[in-house]
Amino acid sequence: MPNMNPKKMPMPEQDPNVRNKNFDEVTLGYTPEMAVEEAQRCLNCKHKPCISGCPVQVKIPEFIALVAESKFLEAAAKIKETSALPAVCGRVCPQETQCEQKCVRGIKGEPVAIGRLERFVADYAREHGEEKPVQPAANGHKCAIVGAGPAGLTCAGDLARMGYQVTVFEALHTAGGVLMYGIPEFRLPKAIVQKEIDTLKDLGVEFVLNFVVGRSETIDELFADGYEAIFVGSGAGLPTFIGVPGENANGVYSANEYLTRINLMKAYRDGADTPILHAHKVAVVGGGNVAMDAARCAKRMGAEEVYIVYRRSEKELPARLEEIHHAKEEGIIFKFLTAPLEITADENYNVTGMKCQQMELGEPDESGRRRPVPVPGSEFTLDLDCVIAAIGTSPNPLIRTTTPGLDTNRKGCIVADEEHGITSKDGVFAGGDAVTGAATVILAMGAGKRAAAAMDEYIKNKK
Amino acid sequence: MYQILEKKTLNANTKLMVIEAPHVARKAEPGQFIILRVTEDGERIPLTIAEYDREKGTITIIFQEVGATTMALGQLNVGDCLHDFVGPLGKASELEGLKKVAVVGGGLGCAIAYPQAKKLHEMGCEVDLIAGFRNKDIIILEDEMKAASTNLYVVTDDGSNGRKALVTEVLKELIEAGNQYDAVIAIGPMIMMKFVAETTRPYGIKTIVSMNTIMVDGTGMCGGCRLTVGGETKFACVDGPDFDGHLVDFDGSMRRSAMYKAQEKASVERHECNLMKQEVK
Ligand SMILES: Cc1cc2nc3c(=O)[nH]c(=O)nc-3n(C[C@H](O)[C@H](O)[C@H](O)COP(=O)(O)OP(=O)(O)OC[C@H]3O[C@@H](n4cnc5c(N)ncnc54)[C@H](O)[C@@H]3O)c2cc1C
Ligand SMILES: Cc1cc2nc3c(=O)[nH]c(=O)nc-3n(C[C@H](O)[C@H](O)[C@H](O)COP(=O)(O)OP(=O)(O)OC[C@H]3O[C@@H](n4cnc5c(N)ncnc54)[C@H](O)[C@@H]3O)c2cc1C
Ligand code: SF4
Numbered sequence A: 001m002p003n004m005n006p007k008k009m010p011m012p013e014q015d016p017n018v019r020n021k022n023f024d025e026v027t028l029g030y031t032p033e034m035a036v037e038e039a040q041r042c043l044n045c046k047h048k049p050c051i052s053g054c055p056v057q058v059k060i061p062e063f064i065a066l067v068a069e070s071k072f073l074e075a076a077a078k079i080k081e082t083s084a085l086p087a088v089c090g091r092v093c094p095q096e097t098q099c100e101q102k103c104v105r106g107i108k109g110e111p112v113a114i115g116r117l118e119r120f121v122a123d124y125a126r127e128h129g130e131e132k133p134v135q136p137a138a139n140g141h142k143c144a145i146v147g148a149g150p151a152g153l154t155c156a157g158d159l160a161r162m163g164y165q166v167t168v169f170e171a172l173h174t175a176g177g178v179l180m181y182g183i184p185e186f187r188l189p190k191a192i193v194q195k196e197i198d199t200l201k202d203l204g205v206e207f208v209l210n211f212v213v214g215r216s217e218t219i220d221e222l223f224a225d226g227y228e229a230i231f232v233g234s235g236a237g238l239p240t241f242i243g244v245p246g247e248n249a250n251g252v253y254s255a256n257e258y259l260t261r262i263n264l265m266k267a268y269r270d271g272a273d274t275p276i277l278h279a280h281k282v283a284v285v286g287g288g289n290v291a292m293d294a295a296r297c298a299k300r301m302g303a304e305e306v307y308i309v310y311r312r313s314e315k316e317l318p319a320r321l322e323e324i325h326h327a328k329e330e331g332i333i334f335k336f337l338t339a340p341l342e343i344t345a346d347e348n349y350n351v352t353g354m355k356c357q358q359m360e361l362g363e364p365d366e367s368g369r370r371r372p373v374p375v376p377g378s379e380f381t382l383d384l385d386c387v388i389a390a391i392g393t394s395p396n397p398l399i400r401t402t403t404p405g406l407d408t409n410r411k412g413c414i415v416a417d418e419e420h421g422i423t424s425k426d427g428v429f430a431g432g433d434a435v436t437g438a439a440t441v442i443l444a445m446g447a448g449k450r451a452a453a454a455m456d457e458y459i460k461n462k463k
Numbered sequence B: 001m002y003q004i005l006e007k008k009t010l011n012a013n014t015k016l017m018v019i020e021a022p023h024v025a026r027k028a029e030p031g032q033f034i035i036l037r038v039t040e041d042g043e044r045i046p047l048t049i050a051e052y053d054r055e056k057g058t059i060t061i062i063f064q065e066v067g068a069t070t071m072a073l074g075q076l077n078v079g080d081c082l083h084d085f086v087g088p089l090g091k092a093s094e095l096e097g098l099k100k101v102a103v104v105g106g107g108l109g110c111a112i113a114y115p116q117a118k119k120l121h122e123m124g125c126e127v128d129l130i131a132g133f134r135n136k137d138i139i140i141l142e143d144e145m146k147a148a149s150t151n152l153y154v155v156t157d158d159g160s161n162g163r164k165a166l167v168t169e170v171l172k173e174l175i176e177a178g179n180q181y182d183a184v185i186a187i188g189p190m191i192m193m194k195f196v197a198e199t200t201r202p203y204g205i206k207t208i209v210s211m212n213t214i215m216v217d218g219t220g221m222c223g224g225c226r227l228t229v230g231g232e233t234k235f236a237c238v239d240g241p242d243f244d245g246h247l248v249d250f251d252g253s254m255r256r257s258a259m260y261k262a263q264e265k266a267s268v269e270r271h272e273c274n275l276m277k278q279e280v281k
């Protein structure tokens, strides 16, 4: 008899007023007992609607059934059949719009906590001696991966398992992409990401860090070095600024810079070499996961007042529900239907505030969401010493400007077919944010996975 | 990886190092830079590629010890390794087609200007090199600069060597004397570059400056290095570091460079304190 509790088993968390002063993980994960109890809520539906909501088709009812039987290692193996980074996805997937949205238990109550179970299983396997992978026999072919984000890592892992000699070229001094430099420690502990990278190294994947493709070497030069197929997973790292006066004042950051200083450069630690502004009153402009992360970091860096300034209403916030909920609990103040007009600064060019304007929702725009329009005479000013722009990113121009024959669209995204990641340039495959623009971890992983299969096909057919 | 093969002291606080970095050496061009980290937890700092040797796979850097990271770098010796070293970053200087150029270097800027002067000289371009220093004790690379220029003008603020003058005075005299420059290349402190740009503006001579803004990644990802050029926001690490000096908002960039002054000072104090502890042991 399934557990008919309409609510998900809650996951233990740090107290909001404690956690908003530290960088330790917010949510603490299920105990085995909690996981089993939650797993018993699954009805093991025959037509498996949940799977259709998952971009990589994790075998959800099957792994959950194993959890219900306390076969946690077997459950982990089941997930790993289709997903490379479950410890990551269990934590950061927007489950409410993917797998859990399709769960039948969600019709009358809360859906099964698929994400939390996935995380539990992956953590359990990591902590209870998951076996080291054995390096497969080499097939004598070389592939290169550009960028060590989730797309590149997934592609590298799959190719390595097929026996390819894989080299990952990464511009930064650390592999992991956004998982390392963007998403904060309190949401995704870096040790978990590092563990996944170490697993790839055990599989024989070579990482060349501090290597900027397009500068250190071009794609064509990598082909000349003997790589037979190349996957570009270079992400969408170029920040967009707000486009209002005063934007270059001291104290205005892109979310990328603010988060990089904190996550990658550890500026939150006392005595860190990389400096960061310890602001008192911070406004983060934007409403996605990036904005929530920046706001919650600012709070943890000691800011007394942190605002999220978003030009639409709460309903349109693109961030994961859990992040919005956590941000509110931690004391982040939401200013909905608010748009920035100007950032003001003192004579030393330090930020003093931001002029804003109230908005109301008008007719739907091309994205189908109602377009915010200004309310006349509604201007007001927030007193601030820091403004963080979290309104989006686009692909960096480095690769497209140094790779003749590689087509990109007008947004600068690489043009690649969704099924295989095939680009306009022979032997070059692409996926993840570099193709879609800023999206999600699981979509990037799915693209990396499909491209690996296509690259294998390509190399086999070449001879 | 990234081993220090050679180390020279050029003056009391300026050092030269030759680093093993074949990936960087293969593609380096004058005007480009690298980003390094001294230690695993260290910050990322940009330094200009002063020279490169493609055969040996080496890069030469010249740096002034101005704060915690450059001081920590200066402590390292031949045989030690840097934790990270990435490049070549930034756009190479556009030197093609120049026939006669004035290169103006201020202090350490001379080291940064040197590779451009050298390349121009090798291309057969006439190079008037104006090198300004505070006093004779900090003059660096005098022989190298002589070899890389047609005419070398060394000036000091206090007259302790060469002429007592500002680089802008010498530049103005040379222009007034009828020298027709295709371009003026100015590299040094922002305030010096600003005044060089003001000097050439009335004559309409193309003036290229090298913007040393604060950087983190150096790949266009953070926007921390941004500056205003002709009313538009540019990223120094990918759009530069060279820009048209007549269009750069120097005042804005100078203020941005001072953003972390207090924290940088605290960092130096921590660093010195650590050194003391090491010496006591
Ligand atoms: C702050 C933040 C929070 C987020 N939160 C979530 C979330 O909760 N859930 C979710 O699903 N998604 C989230 N995302 C989005 C998600 O992280 C991305 O969609 C995903 O990381 C894209 O993966 P990718 O592999 O395509 O690119 P990236 O992760 O961006 O990795 C690209 C890598 O390529 C490297 N690179 C770039 N150019 C070059 C070059 N020329 N040569 C060599 N290397 C290069 C980069 O340094 C980087 O390491 C978030 C993003 C951010 C910024
Ligand atoms: C493209 C470029 C090329 C450069 N080339 C050289 C060179 O060849 N030789 C040389 O000696 N210096 C060079 N610099 C400047 C050098 O990067 C700084 O002196 C160095 O970062 C100072 O670090 P610090 O910790 O020792 O000093 P700090 O005390 O931390 O800083 C001293 C001053 O240096 C600047 N600075 C601090 N951090 C950075 C940073 N991350 N990036 C850039 N500037 C910073 C700030 O204006 C600061 O006030 C260059 C800078 C740029 C942008
Ligand atoms: S990978 Fe993401 S979408 Fe798929 S089942 Fe796991 S949490 Fe859900």
Ligand code: SF4
Pocket: A041, A042, A043, A044, A045, A048, A049, A050, A051, A060, A061, A102, A103, A104, A105, A112, A114
């Ligand atoms: S839809 Fe929900 S209840 Fe049905 S199998 Fe999937 S997770 Fe279980």
Ligand code: FES
Pocket: B214, B215, B216, B217, B218, B219, B220, B221, B222, B223, B224, B225, B226, B235, B236, B237, B238
């Ligand atoms: S240093 Fe980060 S964008 Fe230039």
Ligand SMILES: [Mg+2]
Pocket: A273, B043, B067, B068, B069, B264, B267
């Ligand atoms: Mg410093």
